[in-house]
Amino acid sequence: MSIIEDFQICLNDKEILRLLRSGNSTKARNKEASQSLLHEIKEMKDIAMDLIKPRGIYNIFNSKNLVPRFLFEKSEKTVLAVCTIGENLEKRCSEFIKKGKLSNGVILDAIASHSAEETAEYVNQTILNDLSEEIIEKDFTSRFSPGYCQWTLEKGQNMIFKLLQAESIGVELSSSMMMNPIKSVSFAFNIGEEVDKELGTRGCEDCDLVNCVYRRVK
Amino acid sequence: MDLDTKSKEAILNGNISLAEEIARKAILENYDINALIDTLSEAIREAGDLFEEGEFFLPELMRSAEAMKAAMGILTPALSPEKDSRFIAKVIIGTIEGDIHDIGKTLVASMLSAEGFEVYDLGADVPVATFIDKAVEVDAHLICVSALLTTTMVGQKKLIDTLKERNIREKFKVLLGGAPVSKGWVEEIGADGTADNAISAVKLAKKLMML
Known part of the structure; x- marks a missing residue:
């Protein structure tokens, strides 16, 4: 089991703005943000960068021991991972909201969501680098998470948290399968010669949750 | 000006x-x-x-x-409380028990409040009984229940079922919110509607109140 920590993530204003846009908007999709909004985002990013503590934990498993079989049957090895940005940013966001500073709160929340995704991306890439010798001449899937790709939240989270000591990076699983801190990501990816390379990438367009705020296909 | x-x-x-x-x-x-x-x-x-x-x-x-x-x-x-009440309806809002996601529900509460609803925000991780008891206590018109996880959505069904058991289902309109909530889920459990953002939620709430 390996822990990845002491790294920094980069935040992209375009992605933060995407998260702050109405998912329904048909017009003005490319509308430029005002200078005052960009300034506020910069201020919130400065606050966030001091509070984010990105960390990840992972291990590699023999895929034949994992269920549900339809997700792992074509795979030889599977990496399971949990990562988080920690609880400090979430707390600051709640403080803003409680004080009625909703504008600051929603910007910090968008930054936190983006940070969690960037952390997952960094951890994913670092694992691939760590395993570079094992994956020579093999294919690997994109990462996929419980709750997506027909992997039920309950089964997926229970398996990942049973096999990884996520509490060592400060992440706990509630009885309702919710991770605490909220801005945490659990995921898997498969390695093998015949893996389904589209696994983890076809999620949104084939998903039934058309109103999902995280949906990337409109 | x-x-x-x-x-x-x-x-x-x-x-x-x-x-x-x-x-x-x-x-x-x-x-x-x-x-x-x-x-x-x-x-x-x-x-x-x-x-x-x-x-x-x-x-x-x-x-x-x-x-x-x-x-x-x-x-x-x-304003004079007797003559000039501006509140158009009373709303109970919260995130269901087992779920601590707070921000989406808070935005809906803020927009409802800004549009003239009298909002009772119960916060997150709220038991079904607390929603119902508060709704009865203040004689609410609407109950808005948020759930961000497929595992906590069952609490929305439990709320509807409990209202039916207590023979008070018809007393309240029930709106559901949260990323995993679909129109199919609303129909399945017998709720009154769902919206995918705070603005749509206010429009739906007003429509249900026939405003």
């Missing part, structure tokens, strides 16, 4: 200090408070439309809501 234009500008620009200044001036100079609130309400609805159209980003909409709240904080005490 007349007061109507100025007050509309204060809301659409999310200018809290201007909104407060207008509210104070209206009271001091004996303006028609109800007419001013109508103008402010119109402006907050316009801010919502601009958000839905993609002209506004969410923080801009929230600043408008903050400005509205600031103005209403000054204007409401100046």
Whole structure:
């Protein structure tokens, strides 16, 4: 089991703005943000960068021991991972909201969501680098998470948290399968010669949750 | 610039200090408070439309809501409670037990409040019994229940089932919120509707109240 920590993530204003846009908007999709909004985002990013503590934990498993079989049957090895940005940013966001500073709160929340995704991306890439010798001449899937790709939240989270000591990076699983801190990501990816390379990438367009705020296909 | 234009500008620009200044001036100079609130309400609805159209980003909409709240904080005490009640309906809102996601529900609560609903925000991780007891206590019209996880959505069904068991289902409209909630789920459990953002939620709430 390996822990990845002491790294920094980069935040992209375009992605933060995407998260702050109405998912329904048909017009003005490319509308430029005002200078005052960009300034506020910069201020919130400065606050966030001091509070984010990105960390990840992972291990590699023999895929034949994992269920549900339809997700792992074509795979030889599977990496399971949990990562988080920690609880400090979430707390600051709640403080803003409680004080009625909703504008600051929603910007910090968008930054936190983006940070969690960037952390997952960094951890994913670092694992691939760590395993570079094992994956020579093999294919690997994109990462996929419980709750997506027909992997039920309950089964997926229970398996990942049973096999990884996520509490060592400060992440706990509630009885309702919710991770605490909220801005945490659990995921898997498969390695093998015949893996389904589209696994983890076809999620949104084939998903039934058309109103999902995280949906990337409109 | 007349007061109507100025007050509309204060809301659409999310200018809290201007909104407060207008509210104070209206009271001091004996303006028609109800007419001013109508103008402010119109402006907050316009801010919502601009958000839905993609002209506004969410923080801009929230600043408008903050400005509205600031103005209403000054204007409401100046209204006569008997003659001038501006509340259009009572709403109980919260995130269901087992779920601590708070922000989406808070945004809906803020926009409902800005549009004239009397909102009782119970917070997150709220047991079904607490939702129902509060709704009965304040004689609410609407119950809004948020769930962000497929595992906690079952709490929304439990709430509907409990209302039926207590023979008070017809007393309240029940709106569901949260990323995993679909129209199919609303029909399956017998709720009254769902919306995918705070502005749509307010429109739906008003529609259900036949406003």
